[in-house]
Amino acid sequence: MRERKLEVVNAKGLHLRAASELVKLTATLTCRVSLSNGIIEVDGKSILGVAALGAAKGTEIVVRTEGDGEQDALDRITALFTRGFYENVP
Amino acid sequence: MRRFMGRPGAPGIAQGTVFVYDPDLPAATARQDDPRDAETELARLDAAIAMAEAEILDAREHVLEELGEDHARIFDAHRLIMKDETLVGQARQYIREGWSAETAFGGACQNIVRAFQSLNGDQPDRTGDLRDVQRRVTGHLRGGRVSGLGDLASPVIVVARELSPSDTASMPRDKVLGFITERGGETSHSVILGRSLGIPVVVGVEGLLTRVQSGDAIMLDGHTGQIVINPDAKTQAEFENLRAAYEALEAESLRFKDHPAETRDGRNIELLANIELPEEVEAVLSHGAAGVGLFRTEYLFLTRPDFPGEEDQYLAYRGILRSVAPDPVIIRTMDLGGEKVASYMEFPREDNPSLGWRGVRYALDLEEVFRTQIRAIFRASVYGELRLMVPMITRMEEIRRVKVIIEEVKGELVARGQSFRDDVPVGVMVETPSAVVIAHLLAREVDFFSIGTNDLIQYSLAVDRDNRKVQGLYDPFHPAILRQIKRTVKAAKQQGIPVGICGELPEDPLFTILLIGLGLDTISVNPFRVPEIKRLIRSITYDQAKSLVVSAWRYATGAEIRRAVGRQAARKFPEIADLLARDEEPS
Numbered sequence: 078m079r080e081r082k083l084e085v086v087n088a089k090g091l092h093l094r095a096a097s098e099l100v101k102l103t104a105t106l107t108c109r110v111s112l113s114n115g116i117i118e119v120d121g122k123s124i125l126g127v128a129a130l131g132a133a134k135g136t137e138i139v140v141r142t143e144g145d146g147e148q149d150a151l152d153r154i155t156a157l158f159t160r161g162f163y164e165n166v167p
Numbered sequence: 168m169r170r171f172m173g174r175p176g177a178p179g180i181a182q183g184t185v186f187v188y189d190p191d192l193p194a195a196t197a198r199q200d201d202p203r204d205a206e207t208e209l210a211r212l213d214a215a216i217a218m219a220e221a222e223i224l225d226a227r228e229h230v231l232e233e234l235g236e237d238h239a240r241i242f243d244a245h246r247l248i249m250k251d252e253t254l255v256g257q258a259r260q261y262i263r264e265g266w267s268a269e270t271a272f273g274g275a276c277q278n279i280v281r282a283f284q285s286l287n288g289d290q291p292d293r294t295g296d297l298r299d300v301q302r303r304v305t306g307h308l309r310g311g312r313v314s315g316l317g318d319l320a321s322p323v324i325v326v327a328r329e330l331s332p333s334d335t336a337s338m339p340r341d342k343v344l345g346f347i348t349e350r351g352g353e354t355s356h357s358v359i360l361g362r363s364l365g366i367p368v369v370v371g372v373e374g375l376l377t378r379v380q381s382g383d384a385i386m387l388d389g390h391t392g393q394i395v396i397n398p399d400a401k402t403q404a405e406f407e408n409l410r411a412a413y414e415a416l417e418a419e420s421l422r423f424k425d426h427p428a429e430t431r432d433g434r435n436i437e438l439l440a441n442i443e444l445p446e447e448v449e450a451v452l453s454h455g456a457a458g459v460g461l462f463r464t465e466y467l468f469l470t471r472p473d474f475p476g477e478e479d480q481y482l483a484y485r486g487i488l489r490s491v492a493p494d495p496v497i498i499r500t501m502d503l504g505g506e507k508v509a510s511y512m513e514f515p516r517e518d519n520p521s522l523g524w525r526g527v528r529y530a531l532d533l534e535e536v537f538r539t540q541i542r543a544i545f546r547a548s549v550y551g552e553l554r555l556m557v558p559m560i561t562r563m564e565e566i567r568r569v570k571v572i573i574e575e576v577k578g579e580l581v582a583r584g585q586s587f588r589d590d591v592p593v594g595v596m597v598e599t600p601s602a603v604v605i606a607h608l609l610a611r612e613v614d615f616f617s618i619g620t621n622d623l624i625q626y627s628l629a630v631d632r633d634n635r636k637v638q639g640l641y642d643p644f645h646p647a648i649l650r651q652i653k654r655t656v657k658a659a660k661q662q663g664i665p666v667g668i669c670g671e672l673p674e675d676p677l678f679t680i681l682l683i684g685l686g687l688d689t690i691s692v693n694p695f696r697v698p699e700i701k702r703l704i705r706s707i708t709y710d711q712a713k714s715l716v717v718s719a720w721r722y723a724t725g726a727e728i729r730r731a732v733g734r735q736a737a738r739k740f741p742e743i744a745d746l747l748a749r750d751e752e753p754s
Contacts, residue, residue, distance in 0.1 A: 093296055097244035124247040125254055125279055163240075 078143040079151045084135065087161030091132035093124070095162035100124045102157055108144030110154070115139070121154075168402060171375060171394040173347065176368030177361035178695055180410040181345035182386035182403065185379050185396075186323035188316055188330070205263055212258060212268040215307035216249050222303065223249075241296070248300045254279060269308050276301040319343070324385050326375060330357045340364055345387050347394060349375050361389070362693055363447040369394055371633075416745060420698030424455035428690075428701045434709035436683060438701055439497070439691040441669055445483060448490050450694035455701060458494035458552070460691020461617070461669040462487060464501055464540070469509050474536050480543035488551030495552040497617070497691075498544055499596070500569075501537065502558040504529045521625065526559020531568055541576045545587040553591050556617055560595045560602050566612050569593075594664075598622035603651045606658035616659050617689070620670035624648055643672050644725035644732075649681065649716075656686045665689060676703050676746040677733055681719060684712030699746060706742040715739075 085091050091099070103110045103122045110121030112130060114137075119126030121140070132138055138158075142150045227242035248254065254275050261271035280297050316325065316338035325343055329350040344366060346357040351370040361368030367389025379385065379396055386395045386406050390413065395402055428438035439460025440451040451459055467475045467483060488496050504525025508514040517523040530537040544555060557569050573593065580587050597603060598619030606616070620643065625632060627648060630641045642648070652668070659666035667689025672678050674696045682690060683704065692700055715732050722728045737747050 093244040093248075094240045097240065097247050100247050101243060120253070123251050123253045124244060125251045129282060131283075 078141055079147045080139060080141045081151055081155060082137050082139050083155060083158040084137050085132045085158065086134065087164040088134055089164060090134050090136065091127060091130060091138070091162075093128055095164060096124050096127040098162040099127055099154070099157060102153060103150075106142075106146065106150045106153075108142050108147045108150050110150065111141045113139045113141070168399050169378065169396045171372050171378075171396070173369040173372035173375075173392045173394060175389055175392045176346070176348075176351070176355070176358035176370040177366065177389050177693075178413070179345070179365065179367030179389045180387070180406060180413060181324060181367050181389075182384070182398070182406060183322055183324045183344045185381055185383040185385045186319065186325050187376065187379065187381045188325050188327040189376065205265070208262045208266075208268040208271070209259060211308060212255075212262065212272060212304075215268065215272075215304050216255070218307040219249055219300075219303045220246055222307075244296060245300050245303075248297065249304055269305055272304055272308070273301060316343075324387065326379055326385070327357075328376060329355060330360070345369075345389070347372055347375060347385070347387055349373055359443045362695060363442075363444050363450060365450065365695065417698065420702045421455075423701050423705055424453075424698060426455075426701070426705065428457065428704045430683065430704055430707055430709045430712070432708040432710055434683070436687070436704050437665075437667070437689040438697060438704065439495070439667075439669075439689060440694040440697055441691050442487075442694065445487055447694060448487055451491065451697075454694045454697040456494075456694060456697045459487065459491055459496040460667060460689060461556075462496055462498045464499060465503060465507050468501060468503055468512075469507060471509075473511050474539070477539045477543045477546075480540060481546045484544055484547035484553075485550045488547050488553055492551035495554055497554045497556050497594075499556045499558055500527075500544075501530050501540055502526050521622075521631070527557050527565045527569065528559065530557075531565065534572070538572060538576055541573055542579065545573075545576060545580060545591065546585055548588040548591050549586050553588065554594060554615065555591055556594045556596060556615075558596045558619070559598065559622070560609065561599045562601070563605065563608060563612065566595055566609065570612070596622075597655050598626070600627050600651065603655050606655045607661065610658045610662035610664055613664065615664050615689075616655060616666040617691070618652060618655055618666065618668040618670075618687075620648075620668060620672035623651065624672075627651060642725040643675065643678055644728045646719075646723060646725065646728065649685070649719060649728070652682070652685055652687075653716075660686065667691060674700070676700075676743065677729065677736055679703055680707055680712050680736055680740075681716055681732065683707065683709060684714070684716035703743050703746055707740050711739050 087095060089095065100122060111118050112121050112127060114130045114132055117130065119129055121127065130138065140151065140154055142154070223242050223246050227239050230242065231239040257275040257278065258271045261274055262268060266274070276297055319339055319342040322342050322344050324345045324347065326347045329348050330346065343364070346361050346366070346368045348355065348357050348370050349372055351357060355370060358368050358370060367387055369387050369389055369392050372394060384397050386398050386403070387393070388406070388409065398406070428436045430436070437457055439458045440454065440456035441461040442448065442451060442459055443463045443466055467480055484498060502525070503512070504514070504523060505520045524532070544553065547553070557566060560566055570593065577587065577589070592614035594613050594615035594617060595602070595609060596619045597606060597616050599622065602609060603623070610616070624630065624641060624643060628640060628642065628645060630637050632638050632641050656666050665688040668682055668687050669691035674692050679690065679700055680703070690700065715735055718735065719728045719732055722731055733747065737744055740747070
């Protein structure tokens with residue numbers, strides 16, 4: 078299992094559109110993905126789960142990956158967080 | 168082919184394709200009685216989700232082309248939501264427990280909505296998106312019967328349980344040929360909107376939604392309330408003839424658009440139009456009304472999330488006064504209560520709303536809201552010929568209090584340095600029996616009367632017009648009604664103030680002749696009825712109308728009066744035989 082604390086950097090937070098970007102990625106992964114905001118832990122492949130985190134800009138999320146390709150998966154998720162889930166990218 | 172009768176809402180004839188609009192989500196009571204259907208229901212759910220997904224992909228393509236990737240992304244979210252295991256898994260579980268697919272999916276969505284709402288810092292867009300997804304999938308479960316009115320692509324006839332302003336807000340107005348609703352009366356939104364758009368409306372067609380589907384052919388006659396589903400060729404031809412006849416009649420009436428509403432012996436009637444929405448002003452002007460006889464201000468209160476502010480109201484009143492000037496506009500102050508309530512008003516449930524907290528009673532209890540309206544109206548007064556009218560008066564104290572408030576508001580405007588007209592006439596609606604009985608006293612306090620026929624009849628005859636068991640007793644020709652109008656007119660004349668009438672009654676040609684004979688100065692009707700009423704006024708004499716009234720006093724029942732007066736009118740005024748003939752069958 079891999080784990081990394083990531084910050085939500087985009088202005089609108091991890092709202093539905095951002096969550097859908099994340100889930101579009103995690104759905105292609107074979108490993109399990111979970112996200113936690115310290116209060117609840119959700120399935121990283123469920124858009125409703127991710128949206129339920131209610132993570133606004135600046136929130137820290139602990140991302141865990143477990144299974145085949147867990148390191149690569151974590152890196153790709155990290156890149157998506159860093160890029161702000163393509164917010165405002167046309 | 169099937170025929171149905173509803174009640175006429177707005178005049179006109181239309182035929183076209185049905186679009187069933189049903190935004191209600193299924194009630195959570197639709198339990199499957201037969202558990203063996205669970206497999207069927209699961210398959211239906213899967214199929215509906217697949218169809219909804221295909222629809223979303225289409226929409227995504229469309230938006231991508233028009234608005235770009237950023238806007239298209241929300242559809243990815245919708246697609247992911249409807250395939251989300253949390254949601255779909257729960258819906259499947261509900262189905263296995265014996266619920267229908269609609270209820271199961273709806274229930275699962277509601278759970279998520281509730282979960283979101285309980286979160287801190289919930290962003291409203293998430294629950295909105297969920298509802299959208301729910302509506303889409305549920306729509307497919309019902310065979311594509313649900314879709315927003317905003318999506319209409321080709322002209323249709325909208326069939327709905329009832330319509331609210333929010334349902335029609337995004338509706339492309341050129342894509343609707345008519346409205347038919349199961350519920351609703353003459354003041355319902357579909358009727359008002361239909362009239363302002365000049366399209367036919369039929370209301371009160373019970374059970375229609377279970378008998379039509381989107382795509383059926385349908386014809387409606389907004390004059391009679393008749394509806395025909397999947398009409399045969401013969402019936403279609405009949406409707407076409409009818410439509411041609413109505414159009415000819417309307418064209419004939421419009422010839423007098425720019426002439427005064429004056430009887431042949433020279434009595435001038437102030438013929439005005441009732442409106443509800445600012446958009447209707449156009450129809451008032453184009454149909455030759457001499458102004459607005461009733462501007463209902465309720466829409467300002469019913470179409471927003473909170474009481475409207477002074478500035479919003481001021482702009483609305485100013486706009487109408489300006490476009491109608493130099494002709495008069497009678498603005499009626501807030502007539503809320505009864506069925507005219509919005510959720511933010513926190514209205515208590517009443518056992519008997521028509522005898523409850525409504526009209527001026529409500530206005531005076533919510534004095535700050537009322538003052539705001541009065542201020543906005545007076546600020547707008549400098550832009551036209553304003554008259555102010557107060558609804559639902561039953562006691563002298565009410566109008567006295569209103570007048571005190573008006574004077575105080577004027578003082579505030581002076582203090583603020585804002586201009587207003589000091590000569591605005593203030594009148595009351597005479598629409599309760601008590602107002603009629605004290606009309607001679609009220610006349611000393613006010614500058615004009617306007618008789619509101621709908622409520623006056625309801626209260627006098629103790630008849631709820633929406634109650635099918637008694638609606639046949641709603642009889643404007645009832646001797647008690649004619650006598651109350653006579654009494655009110657007499658009180659006004661003795662005090663030297665003008666007296667008018669507004670409501671639907673003046674739209675009945677025979678009744679209008681009696682109204683003129685009774686001495687009414689002002690008649691205010693729906694804008695689309697103005698041309699024919701003007702033609703009627705120009706075809707009769709005041710003298711003969713008076714003699715019809717005299718003969719009406721000889722009869723003891725509404726039916727006798729209608730028959731006798733109708734026969735005499737037809738003899739005396741052959742020019743308007745077409746109008747009078749249409750009137751023969753009241754119920």
